[in-house]
Amino acid sequence: MSNAFEVNFDGLVGPTHNYGGLSYGNVASQSNSQAASNPKEAAKQGLAKMKALMEMGFKQGVLAPQERPNVAVLRSLGFTGTDAQVIQKAAKDAMPLLVASCSASSMWTANACTVSPSADTADGRVHFTAANLNCKFHRSIEHPTTSRVLGAMFANEQHFAHHAALPAVGQFGDEGAANHTRFCKGYGDSGVEFFVFGRSAFDSRFPAPQRYPARQTLEASQAVARLHGLSDEGVVYAQQTPAVIDQGVFHNDVIAVGNGEVLFYHQDAFLDTDKVLAELSEKLARRGGNFQAVCVPRDAVTVEDAVKSYLFNSQLLNRAEGGMLLIVPEECRNNSNVWRYLEQLTSGNGPIREVKVFDLKQSMQNGGGPACLRLRVALKEHELAAVNQGVIMTPTLHDSLNVWVDKHYRDRLSENDLADPQLLNECRAALDELTQILKLGAVYPFQLA
Structure with missing residues (x-):
């Protein structure tokens, strides 16, 4: 079998990064609403990671x-x-709509899509x-551009299959990889995909x-799971504990993280935990793996501490020398209970x-930690070679993106600044240059017009 890797695709923070307080149920997002943001610092913190x-x-x-402000959405709303x-006009008559159309929330690429590697799918392709x-x-307007960007990154139809977003209704509310993880012996082996949901749309027993x-x-x-051609033997569904959602755990990646054969989770994360783990x-x-569950007891770390510190919104990575590495935000070190536990x-x-530990304060204040900022894609060697190489991080690309950020990004953005039409011109100029740096071709509405 060829070598296989987990590749982390991190979201590049956009030029309109602001604290709009748009995400009800996300405590950090709401508590920092209307504060001035620093898009340049946010982008550089992400690039440093x-x-x-x-x-x-x-x-x-x-x-x-993504292209922001999203003028097409504002036009669809009558402006x-x-x-x-x-x-x-939007700034004068409906400021909340302008704020929503300027959101840089696509930086949290854990919500971009759900990915199933080729070892799990019926047709042997990677599915998105x-x-x-x-x-x-503000997030429901992302998926058309997300699909175009993913299509430009993973363009080879021999290896990659892309599906449109599910119907845009609450019954099929889908938050992507933030509620999905995958367990496997090796990244190239067939694994077990773990889907975590918050409610059932059609079954009142839940x-x-x-x-x-x-x-x-x-x-x-x-x-x-059906779209990706996953077998029943390779899928487990679990319900998130409703009470922890009410405490601010809006995605499963705020209360659990998995990698390889390991699930790191809070004691209160799931309903019927014993059944789920079994x-x-x-x-x-059955797929050759040895599942290991690492439970964080509520006596050591409360749900409130987990939400404040984003302990579980961390990256769990395999080290070359064996064992796993946990990438956590600075907020974990600042929380005595969490740090003692770690x-x-x-x-x-x-x-x-x-x-x-990483300093991701700009993202954290908007409610997104290390895990939110990355989309994991398990790829075999030949599949990685088929990815658009313009989006694979190298020292040269890192330096180019830092220069690009310095050239195009503001270091302060308040709500009133979003009404400045010049911001739109700045963003479009930045993104036009970015598509050349990343070799994406035309993916943004202003490039397709």
Whole structure:
């Protein structure tokens, strides 16, 4: 069998990164609403993480941001005139709509799509389904561009299959890889795909949260598994505990993270935990794997601490020397309970041996940690060779993107700045240059007009 790798494609933070407080149910997003942001710093923090992982020997890629403000969406909502007039009218009459149309939330590429590697699928190709992100207006407008960007990155039809987003209704609310992980012995081996949902759209026997919305439905997860040609023996569905959604756990990647044969999760993450773990263990064993569950007890770390620190919104990575590395945000070190737990965790004989801390404050204040910023794609050697090489991180690309950010990004952005028509021109100029750097071709609406 050829070598296989997990490649992390991190979202490049867009030039309109702002604190719009748009994400109800995401505590950090709401609590930092209307603060001034620093897009330049946000982009550089993300690039620093990409460079660090590349230098540690991990395969690293980059996923381009979206065109913002999204003038076409504003036009569809009744604003008319030139692009500048559309923005000015929206600012005057419906500022929340302008803020939504400027969101840089596509940086959190864990929500871009769900990916199934070729070892799991019926036709032996890597499958991608763009997430409809139906629960939030500002994110529901992402998937058409997401699909075009993914299509430009993974263009070879012999190796890659792309599916349109599911129907844009709440019953098929799909949040992508943030509610999906995969367990396997080796990245090239057939594995078990783990879909976590918050509610069922059509079966009232399943409980649901009361305070915050459950963004992922069971029916959406099942549809993605069908589209990707996954076998029943290679899939496990689990329901997130409704009470933790009501405490701000809006995606499963805020309360659990998996990699290889290991699931790192909070005691309160799932309903029927014992049953879920038994099914994962049994199905992975049939595929040659030895499932290991690492449970964080609520007595050591509360759900509130998990949400504040984003302990589980971390990257769990295989180290070359064996054992696993956990990439966590600075907020974990600042939380005494969480840091005490991590020190105990890495001093034991468990699979997680090392913790590395990154400063991702600009993203964290908007409610996204290390795991939100990356899309994992398991690729065999020949599949990686078929990926558009313009999006694979190298020292040269890292330097080019840093120069690009310095040239095009502002270092301060407030809500009032979004009404400046010049911001649209700045963003389009930046993205036009970016598509050349990343060799994407025409993927943005202004390039296709």
